Structure formats: structure tokens, C-alpha cells
């Protein structure tokens with residue numbers, strides 16, 4: 664990975680509970696976590712040819728809306744992630760790519776666990792506007808609806824153990 668040396672905030676990294684990310688010390692606060700990928704959890708390999716010989720091609724930043732559990736209550740936070748863009752150095756490839764993270768879908772600016780929380784709130788009958796309030800109005804009512812539909816679509820195709828709660832939810836819904 665990169666040659667930069669980062670000082671990690673162990674306490675907030677534990678609080679975040681996203682194994683792919685490390686929270687940087689001396690930056691941000693209780694509501695704003697500056698993060699870098701955890702090199703032990705984020706695999707860097709070319710999505711085109713699978714090669715792991717890569718060169719750093721630039722640095723990218725992305726902000727995500729996230730929620731963590733703090734003293735038994737959910738706290739809305741911002742995750743600011745800094746990560747590398749890479750170029751594959753395999754002969755005849757040269758593909759430029761970004762690492763893939765599982766905590767958020769590639770096109771989304773909300774973490775999957777927030778999207779899952781939205782699905783659960785919709786399931787108990789909360790209107791989108793109330794969910795937006797619950798998320799401290801960090802996203803609009805319309806955005807709540809978009810996130811809901813995208814995540815449902817994603818989960819419908821997900822056969823993994825992590826999506827078991829969703830299949831159970833759908834079974835209950837259609838049982839009557």
C-alpha cells in the first residue's frame with residue numbers, strides 16, 4: 664500500500680466497527696471520522712486481470728453518511744474516507760481502478776448499515792419524512808426513498824448469510 668504513516672485512533676476505530684476502515688487520530692471529532700482503508704482487510708487487485716502489481720495513481724476522498732451505536736443510542740456520523748486510485752502494472756493491462764469496499768455500495772454515499780436501518784424503519788411503517796428526521800435531516804425524504812429502493816434491490820440478489828435478516832423480513836411480510 665502507500666508509504667504514508669498514519670496515527671490511528673484505536674478507540675474510535677473500535678466504535679466505528681467497520682473492519683475495512685481505520686480512524687485517524689488528531690483529526691475530526693465524535694461526529695466526524697476521518698478514515699483510511701485497513702490494508703489487512705482491503706484487497707488491492709486489478710478488477711480486470713486480477714494482478715496485484717499496482718502503482719498508486721492518485722488520492723481520492725469520499726464522504727459517507729453513517730450511524731454508530733454509542734451508549735445504546737444510534738449516533739449519526741460522517742465518515743470521510745481517503746483512499747488510493749491504482750493503475751495495474753501487468754503487461755497489456757494498465758487498468759485504472761479503485762478498491763472495492765463492502766461497507767457501502769460503489770455508487771452510494773450512505774453506508775449499507777444505514778440503508779439497512781432505513782429498510783427496518785420502513786418495515787415498521789415509518790414514512791420517509793420521519794426517517795429523514797431520524798437521520799437528523801442529513802438526507803432528504805426523496806433520498807431516503809431512493810436509498811430504500813436501491814438497497815432492497817441489492818438485498819434481493821444477495822444470497823449471503825448477511826442478508827438472512829432481509830429474507831426473513833420479506834417472508835413475514837408476504838405471509839400475511
Ligand SMILES: [Zn+2]
Nearest residue numbers: 709712751756
Ligand atoms: Zn490488470
